[in-house]
Each structure stands twice: as C-alpha cells, then as structure tokens.
Amino acid sequence: MSQKKFDVLVVGELNVDLILNRIDGFPEMGKEIIADQMTLTLGSSSAIFASNLSALGAKVAFLGKIGQDSFAELVIESLQAKGVYTGFIIRDNKLATGATIVLNYGDDRAMVTHPGAMNHLTIKDITPEIVQQARHLHFSSYFLQPGLKNDVGTMFRLAKEHGLTTSFDMQWDPAEEWDLDYRNVLPQVDVFLPNKQEIIQLTKQINYREALNQLSSPNIVVVKMSSDGSYCRFEGQEYVVPAFKNEHIVDAIGAGDSFNAGFIFKYIQGKPLEECMRFGNLTGAINTTAAGGTTAFSNYDQIMKLGRERFGYEEAK
Numbered sequence: 510m511s512q513k514k515f516d517v518l519v520v521g522e523l524n525v526d527l528i529l530n531r532i533d534g535f536p537e538m539g540k541e542i543i544a545d546q547m548t549l550t551l552g553s554s555s556a557i558f559a560s561n562l563s564a565l566g567a568k569v570a571f572l573g574k575i576g577q578d579s580f581a582e583l584v585i586e587s588l589q590a591k592g593v594y595t596g597f598i599i600r601d602n603k604l605a606t607g608a609t610i611v612l613n614y615g616d617d618r619a620m621v622t623h624p625g626a627m628n629h630l631t632i633k634d635i636t637p638e639i640v641q642q643a644r645h646l647h648f649s650s651y652f653l654q655p656g657l658k659n660d661v662g663t664m665f666r667l668a669k670e671h672g673l674t675t676s677f678d679m680q681w682d683p684a685e686e687w688d689l690d691y692r693n694v695l696p697q698v699d700v701f702l703p704n705k706q707e708i709i710q711l712t713k714q715i716n717y718r719e720a721l722n723q724l725s726s727p728n729i730v731v732v733k734m735s736s737d738g739s740y741c742r743f744e745g746q747e748y749v750v751p752a753f754k755n756e757h758i759v760d761a762i763g764a765g766d767s768f769n770a771g772f773i774f775k776y777i778q779g780k781p782l783e784e785c786m787r788f789g790n791l792t793g794a795i796n797t798t799a800a801g802g803t804t805a806f807s808n809y810d811q812i813m814k815l816g817r818e819r820f821g822y823e824e825a826k
Contacts, residue, residue: 515594516567516777518643518673520635520657520664521555522627522650523573523598524607525580528762528801532612544612550801551587552609553627554649554680557763557802560591561770561792564806567777570594572639574630580606591803597639604629613760622683627653632660641671645777648675649766651689652682662690665697674777676700678769679707687711695728700776702769704733731772731786733765733793739786750786753794753820763802768793784825791822 529544536542551560555573563569571593575581577600584606588595604626612619627650640646646668651661661677668675677698679689687710695701701724705717708730712720717732721742724730732740738752771792775785792806795815799805806812816822 513642513644514568515570515643517559517562517569517645517647517773518572518597518640519555519559519562519569519593520572520630520646520648521558522553522607522624522630522653523556523571523575523584524553524609524622524625524627525583526550526552526609526611526762526801528611528613528760530613530760530800532614535614536612548800549583551584551803552611553607554678554763554766555647556584556588557766558647558649558678558770558773559593560588560803561763561767561796561806562774563592564803564808565770565774565792565812566809567774568594570597570639570643572597572599572630572635574599574601574604574626574634576600576604576606576626577602578606580608587803591806599630599634601626601629611762613762615758618760618762622653624653629656630654631656632663635664635667637667637671640668640673643673645674645676645773647677647769647773649678649680649769651677651679652684653680658688662694662697665694669697674699676702676769676773676776678702678765679711681707682710685710687713691724695724698728700729700731700773702731702733702765702772704735704765708732729782731789733768738790739768741782741786743782748783748786750783750790752790753822755794755797755819758797759800761797762800764793764796766802767796767806780825787825791816791820794820
C-alpha cells in the first residue's frame with residue numbers, strides 16, 4: 510500500500526438534484542400537474558460515486574467547480590457528511606452551481622439539467638500537486654463537462670505519470686453525438702465503466718459484444734447491464750455476474766454510480782474482477798432501496814447488513 514493521502518481522487522461535475530416522485534401524468538405545454546413527493550439532494554454522477562465510495566470506507570477527495578450559492582453549500586455539506594475531502598473544490602462567485610430536475614416514473618425518469626459551473630472546470634484546475642496525493646483517479650460525465658472534453662486524455666496521462674490507476678464512466682451524451690475520441694483516451698484508462706446502451710452508441714455497433722470488439726485498448730471494460738447484472742472483458746477473458754434483484758425499487762437514480770463505487774472499492778484493494786463485479790452489483794441494488802443516489806449509504810457495516818438481509822450477500826473469503 511502506497512502512503513498516499515487519498516485512495517481515490519474524483520474529478521468531475523457537481524450539482525444538486527431536485528427529485529419529483531409520484532407525479533400525476535406527464536408534463537404538457539400550458540398545463541400543470543402535481544408531484545406528491547419532492548426531494549432536494551446532492552446530485553451528479555461524480556458526487557454520488559465519491560459519497561458512496563467514501564461511505565464504504567475509502568479515503569476520497571473531490572476536485573470540481575461550484576458557485577457561491579445555497580446549492581453550493583448543500584453540495585459541500587453533503588460531501589463532507591459522507592467523509593469526502595472537499596478542499597480541492599473550486600468556488601466561483603461568477604457562476605451558478607448546477608442543478609438537475611428529475612421526474613421519476615417507476616424505474617425510469619426524465620431529467621432537465623442546468624450545467625452552471627460544471628461547464629467551467631478545465632485541465633488547468635487539475636494540477637500535478639493535487640493528482641499525486643491519490644492512488645487512483647476517477648472521472649465521470651464526460652459529455653457534461655465541455656471545459657475538459659478535449660483534455661481528458663491529457664488528464665489521464667498525468668495520472669498515469671504519477672503512478673495512479675484510473676477509471677472512467679463517460680455517461681450518456683445529452684446531444685447524442687458521442688464525440689469521444691476513445692481510441693486516444695481509453696489506453697490511459699485502467700477501468701472503463703459504460704452501460705450497455707452507452708457503449709453501443711459510442712461505437713455505433715448493434716450490440717454490446719460487437720461494441721467491445723471495437724475497443725482495442727488493453728483495459729478492463731465493465732458493462733453495466735441493469736437487471737441483467739454486469740459483463741466484463743479483460744485480456745481475452747469474459748466474466749458475467751448476475752444482478753441482485755430488488756423487488757421494491759424506490760428509484761434508480763445513481764444506481765450506475767453506486768455500482769462504480771462498489772467495483773472501484775474492491776478494485777483498489779486488488780480483489781479479483783468477479784468479486785469487484787459482484788460487489789458493484791450489490792451496491793447498485795442497495796442504491797435502489799432509498800430515494801436519490803446516496804441516501805442508502807451511511808457506513809460499511811450498515812451497507813453490509815443491508816446486503817445480507819435484503820439481498821443475501823456474503824463477502825468472499
């Protein structure tokens with residue numbers, strides 16, 4: 510174990526989620542509908558990942574950009590409550606903290622996002638002095654961060670130069686253009702974490718197996734398959750791990766990010782890939798037992814208790 514200050518440095522977007530549940534139909538122009546339930550909580554893929562990874566027991570630091578408004582206070586307080594180090598977060602009084610309105614319908618949802626400060630994080634903010642304090646770097650939501658899009662390969666190369674392992678979840682492209690130069694970026698990434706639809710769209714193939722054939726870099730590729738669990742391909746080997754089924758889903762916000770947190774928690778410990786995948790499947794399922802992306806995660810013992818009682822999970826010996 511290297512004597513780094515942090516296990517994982519998370520670089521990425523920060524925003525709040527205003528989540529509406531039990532909605533009386535779909536919105537229509539000129540009409541008003543009622544949502545019987547509302548939650549204002551920490552949002553963003555990167556923040557959910559960081560919070561839940563920290564709750565599991567990893568030492569996590571965050572580098573991102575927010576405003577100087579009340580949403581910014583909620584972001585900082587929420588991350589700190591989960592034990593995430595927030596000293597690298599940049600606050601800019603000229604920018605608004607990002608926000609996403611989430612309309613939940615069962616296990617599906619519609620979202621509208623104001624990016625705000627998320628658009629303004631750049632490679633200049635990611636200094637070697639910060640990067641070298643961590644063992645691993647994780648980056649999410651490539652398409653929501655235009656200030657970094659052209660320099661993601663540079664960021665990952667910087668991490669590798671300082672001896673960090675790396676992981677990347679590109680997330681969905683709201684513009685559906687999928688302009689990620691993955692042949693340049695992915696060789697610098699140790700663990701690539703798309704879901705099934707994202708990797709199909711990125712590579713313009715007909716299914717995820719054909720999509721994986723397009724990725725020639727020697728990294729671990731883990732495909733999140735929702736209720737079908739997870740699929741991994743690495744060094745010519747294939748791994749398929751079934752999902753833990755939750756019959757009473759509250760919502761699925763952040764389930765993929767929680768999978769990432771569980772997978773990376775085991776990965777940085779050097780655990781076998783199938784163990785990483787199984788634990789990721791568990792944390793993804795636990796995510797769906799409470800509203801929002803972080804509510805279900807308080808500490809390792811509580812998470813393990815819920816895993817055993819709700820999903821019959823037993824840790825590998």
